[in-house]
Amino acid sequence: MTLAQKILARKAGKSRVEPGEFLLLDVDVALANDITAPLAIQKFKEYGGEKVHDPDRIVLVPDHFVPNKDIESAMQVKLLREFAEEQGIKHFYEVGRMGIEHVLLPEEGLVKSGDLVVGADSHTCTYGALGAFATGVGSTDIAGVYLTGRVWLRVPESIKVQLVGSFKDFVTAKDVILKLISILGVDGANYRALEFFGPALREISMDGRFTISNMAIEAGGKAGLFPVDEVTMAYEKERNIEVETLSVDEDTVYWKEVHLDLSQLEPQVAYPFLPSNTKDVTEAEREGIKVDQVVIGSCTNGRIEDLRLAAQVLKGRKVAPHVRCIVIPGSQNVVKRALKEGLVDIFLESECVFSTPTCGPCLGGHMGVLAEGEVAVSTTNRNFVGRMGHPKSKVFLASPAVAAASAVRGYIADPRRL
């Protein structure tokens, strides 16, 4: 069986499940945020809900518009806060303790390998990095979990991604997933799970794996799964979580297989308006694309390793005069570590802004919304029309290294040639 089949079979209490099979399963963690939870809560009440099925399995993270950007957002978060209080939900994260949901949950040890996690947020697939079956659903699904503890799922077919070779300098996990999306297309993994294997996994840290799993959805994927190995176990151990290894049977047949050699990979840039529109940075650099804003952060690249990489590029350099460079750590814990490691000083010396954790500009919410005609290089995950602001603005997606180099140069630039 594939990793997806193995986890789901275990959850279903069966020895085997087949792709295409529909299952009704008990959920380990149900996540919602300041945009999607209000709708779930409203529905829960509308359908006669009084007490949630299990408050300990519910996680509420206001992260998109916090610290609240306007009265409406403040009202939405108030609704979450009151619901958490009324239902005895411990895992509600207030500003000062919060982080972007997909950075926060693994960090806090709220999700672990083997879990079934559903989240009313499409990037819930991030936790596949830990070997959890984690997938994005809608608010109605979350209301269903509040009512019954359960969710319906179709067992997906899986795509095997075999990773070999070693990274060249300044090539990162972000480049792996951007390249893969360009190979598969934005719906190439629709209804399927991506599963990552190969000798190169040894080189990919937990932070890197989160980045890769995070963007599985940008190829349409239902999940982005990694086996559980020493890297996962070490991460879980730091959180006092004991996990079993999870691997795939030798003779497993995959729906499709893709092979990627990291030693052949260049830093990638995804052009507007699809994450699959990638070019090598060397090519992008030749085009001299002028940049107005750089964003370093998000649930894709807002972890400590991402900030270290950006700082390494920015150290001793200044952001180009016409560029606004906004650095947004993914969680309060990332803020503390960045401070301790001196990264914040580097950012401030380079004339970046350093923000409190928030989704902020990633979805054009606040903290860096683009004006008409403006261009941003961003470490986020989507570059759709209007994603970061004005429908006539443009977003190019890249790694923290490319983003930082572009901030310094003022146009899309290769970090290896600064």
Place this chain on the structure above:
Amino acid sequence: MKIRGKVFVFGNNVNTDEIIPARYLNTADPTELARYCMEDARPGFGRGTDIKGSIIVAGENFGCGSSREHAPVAIKAAGISCVMARSFARIFFRNAINIGLPIVELTEADTFEEGDIAEVDLETGKVRNITKSTEYNAKPYPAFLRKIVEAGGWLEYCVKSLQSLS
């Protein structure tokens, strides 16, 4: 149930940011969301006077992007009676089933033109283009999903099964 309506045509990869942009997401009120339905794909669409009862037809991967249920909610609240596409993104598909917005996966979706009159029979999967006098067969729902659709949505199904348990 048969649905008949005027067709509005959209392209491939219509994403949820276009269906309901994040700048309108500080509310979950369906009537408010409906006003901005499809705003960044076709500005003003949700405030048009001729969309009630009409059918949205699109290409591949309709509803890709974020998991926001506000997208199918906005479409349903705007009075759109059905969405037909060559294919749907997974989360949009599930949200539409869950909230009872009729959706139909039709390989021949691109044969429809703006303004055509379409008729969809949700039971049999028969789709007719009245204007062009053509007829197609849509992909039927799997049996499990049909149960949810027949119950009127996922929560209706949940409440019923909870009642039968107690």
